[in-house]
Amino acid sequence: MLYFTAIRYKMPESDSDKGKHQRFFIPEPNARPGDTPDFSQLPISPVGSVARPQTSASPETLRDLPFKLIRTLNEDGIPEGEWQPEITIAVVRKIYEYMRLTRIFDTKMFRVQRQGKTSFFLASRGEEALGVVPSIALRANDMCFPTYRQVGWLLARGYPLVKLINQIFNNSDDPLKGKQLPVLYSARDFGFYSLSGNVGTRFGHAVGWAMAKAYRNSDDIAIGFIGDGTTAEGSFHEALTFASVYKAPVILGITNNQWAISTFTGLATNKDTTFASKALSYGIPGLRVDGNDALAVYSVLEWAADRARHGHGATLIEFFTYRSGAHSTSDDPERYRPKEEALLWPLGDPIERLRQHLLTSKAWSEEKDGQLHKMLDKQITESLKEAERIGVLGESKPDVREMFEGVFKEQDWRAVEQLKELGL
Numbered sequence: 001m002l003y004f005t006a007i008r009y010k011m012p013e014s015d016s017d018k019g020k021h022q023r024f025f026i027p028e029p030n031a032r033p034g035d036t037p038d039f040s041q042l043p044i045s046p047v048g049s050v051a052r053p054q055t056s057a058s059p060e061t062l063r064d065l066p067f068k069l070i071r072t073l074n075e076d077g078i079p080e081g082e083w084q085p086e087i088t089i090a091v092v093r094k095i096y097e098y099m100r101l102t103r104i105f106d107t108k109m110f111r112v113q114r115q116g117k118t119s120f121f122l123a124s125r126g127e128e129a130l131g132v133v134p135s136i137a138l139r140a141n142d143m144c145f146p147t148y149r150q151v152g153w154l155l156a157r158g159y160p161l162v163k164l165i166n167q168i169f170n171n172s173d174d175p176l177k178g179k180q181l182p183v184l185y186s187a188r189d190f191g192f193y194s195l196s197g198n199v200g201t202r203f204g205h206a207v208g209w210a211m212a213k214a215y216r217n218s219d220d221i222a223i224g225f226i227g228d229g230t231t232a233e234g235s236f237h238e239a240l241t242f243a244s245v246y247k248a249p250v251i252l253g254i255t256n257n258q259w260a261i262s263t264f265t266g267l268a269t270n271k272d273t274t275f276a277s278k279a280l281s282y283g284i285p286g287l288r289v290d291g292n293d294a295l296a297v298y299s300v301l302e303w304a305a306d307r308a309r310h311g312h313g314a315t316l317i318e319f320f321t322y323r324s325g326a327h328s329t330s331d332d333p334e335r336y337r338p339k340e341e342a343l344l345w346p347l348g349d350p351i352e353r354l355r356q357h358l359l360t361s362k363a364w365s366e367e368k369d370g371q372l373h374k375m376l377d378k379q380i381t382e383s384l385k386e387a388e389r390i391g392v393l394g395e396s397k398p399d400v401r402e403m404f405e406g407v408f409k410e411q412d413w414r415a416v417e418q419l420k421e422l423g424l
């Protein structure tokens, strides 16, 4: 067993260094279970304080942006500053509805896993804006290369709930025929590229897809996502090299939710910088945005999409947020972070903040809010019942023959042999 402790390395001593030693450094989060959470050192800019450059601005003029935080909604839910998006109240309401739908869906499906009806589930609690807002801000022909925490994209584009649940149950109507885990969705017609259990693969695929579109003179763009922890993988840097060298029309989003299962952001990047600042060495713009402020998220996406569609290339965006639930149904965050950390996150809850905005802008009421909740809850309960009638985990499954279909254009010899072994 390997123990990481502070190991002392004896360094060559100059006169002034006598007695000093270099210590092997292991980063540690500010607070562990039982400690009081401390967010005082987070680099958070005041609401509305960041200037919005022209979308045609050259990257050299944008070098301070990765160290600021773009925010629009103030404490009263009123937007401030240059990054307020041009958006109608009907679109804001739509964003809000789908964020609420995502939260209810996640909560119910998490419970369903505890009831043994599926093997695994993973929720996007606290990050609902990052699935729903891009889905609405980008066009139907654009393509999202998502992480597993962005089911909101599919919900906002009207992907049938029953189909999602059939996949989660891996029953006979699973649209992916048991080839994928629950939550690893794939829906090309909804602009949602296949998820993969191997984290970090999305960026390279997004850049390649975007390059192919540019090659064909299309103005479709790609958006790819990666988690904070996964930026420590080499594939992140390879994708950025291609994106910047070929000016790929792509938005590259880092979902910085502060945690990578049980490891904190300080293990993926030096605490004295930001994830967005990695853009600087690639010569592309890097933005940091409050991921719990749906209007700010919409605004930066519009900015980056406009650049990509007009030949100005890729933008790296750090969505600064907090994973307020467990990583997945297999995780217990109370073992590695203070229980109350999520509640004390200084940028609040994305759904509550948008609700407050709608209420203060008089475009919404408590009464309508209550009706909406009931309607969404009913929609999910009914879809759940319909999928349960087909069968939950183990009660029903896709035909084994389907496992061999739709993978290779021409059947692979191994699959042919396995089919024979099965007598099919």
Ligand SMILES: Cc1ncc(C[n+]2csc(CCOP(=O)(O)OP(=O)(O)O)c2C)c(N)n1
Pocket (backbone or CB within 6 Å): 147, 149, 197, 198, 199, 200, 226, 227, 228, 229, 230, 231, 255, 257, 259, 260, 261, 323, 327
């Ligand atoms: C290539 C690879 N390495 C490790 C894992 C195991 N794993 C799954 S999720 C995860 C943490 C990812 O954290 P982060 O990138 O911050 O994304 P988040 O879940 O916080 O959105 C790890 C290590 C994996 N699925 N794939």
Ligand SMILES: [Mg+2]
Pocket (backbone or CB within 6 Å): 227, 228, 229, 255, 256, 257, 258, 259, 260, 261
């Ligand atoms: Mg993370």
